[in-house]
Amino acid sequence: xxxxxxxxxxxxxxxxxxxxxxxxxxxxxxxxxxxxxxxxxxxxxxxxxxxxxxxxxxxxxxxxxxxxxxxxxxxxxxxxxxxxxxxxxxxxxxxxxxxxxxxxxxxxxxxxxxxxxxxxxxxxxxxxxxxxxxxxxxxxxxxxxxxxxxxxxxxxxxxxxxxxxxxxxxxxxxxxxxxxxxxxx
Numbered sequence: 001x002x003x004x005x006x007x008x009x010x011x012x013x014x015x016x017x018x019x020x021x022x023x024x025x026x027x028x029x030x031x032x033x034x035x036x037x038x039x040x041x042x043x044x045x046x047x048x049x050x051x052x053x054x055x056x057x058x059x060x061x062x063x064x065x066x067x068x069x070x071x072x073x074x075x076x077x078x079x080x081x082x083x084x085x086x087x088x089x090x091x092x093x094x095x096x097x098x099x100x101x102x103x104x105x106x107x108x109x110x111x112x113x114x115x116x117x118x119x120x121x122x123x124x125x126x127x128x129x130x131x132x133x134x135x136x137x138x139x140x141x142x143x144x145x146x147x148x149x150x151x152x153x154x155x156x157x158x159x160x161x162x163x164x165x166x167x168x169x170x171x172x173x174x175x176x177x178x179x180x181x182x183x184x185x
Contacts, residue, residue, distance in 0.1 A: 021060065023052070032065060061110070061147045062175040093157040109153045114146070121149040127169050134173045148172045 002015040025031040026045045030038040040048070057063070097108050100120070106112060112120055123131060135145055152164045152172035161168065 019060065025049075025065070034067060058141055058143050059147075061151055063177075064175060065177075089158055092160065093154065096157045096160070109150045109157070112150055112153070117146055117149060121153045121164060123149075123164060123169070127164060127166055130166060130169060131173075138173075138176060140176065144176060148176060151175060 001012050003010060003012045026038055026040040027048050028039045030036040031040060031045055032038075038045075094108070101107055101111075104116075106116070109120075131145070131148075134140075138144075140148075148169075149164075149172070152168045155168040155171050156162075156164045159168070
């Protein structure tokens with residue numbers, strides 16, 4: 001739900017959204033770039049990044065660090081994966097989730113409640129050991145860890161896998177690797 005407070009009253013509306021954010025890694029925008037030198041001091045970078053609330057970042061499922069697209073890639077005539085193929089894979093994953101949650105109020109992995117999380121995102125021994133290693137190394141919160149499990153479940157669904165396997169878990173954790181670099185983890 002979202003609540004909007006105004007002078008004439010407070011209104012609460014149902015809400016389901018996908019939040020997509022973008023920001024530079026530092027004031028000059030070049031921190032971490034392989035092609036441009038950063039002109040910012042460590043103190044400037046830390047001050048810039050500390051303007052973003054840790055609890056807010058903790059609620060964002062995927063954090064990606066992107067490089068500028070090289071000119072030769074930008075102008076390449078190489079065919080990318082067709083949108084129709086991607087759409088078919090996403091639709092299949094949505095059907096898997098619809099079947100999984102057919103008798104629940106949940107309709108997708110992002111909505112898995114805490115009590116169902118351990119059941120639906122169960123990890124085998126190998127995955128559990130790797131998850132513990134990543135959790136400790138990145139200094140994650142319980143909220144971030146649970147979000148990673150939900151993302152891993154979605155990656156598994158996109159591959160049509162019944163279980164979360166090590167490649168799914170590793171990919172999900174890779175979407176949080178920027179946390180340690182930027183946010184002091």
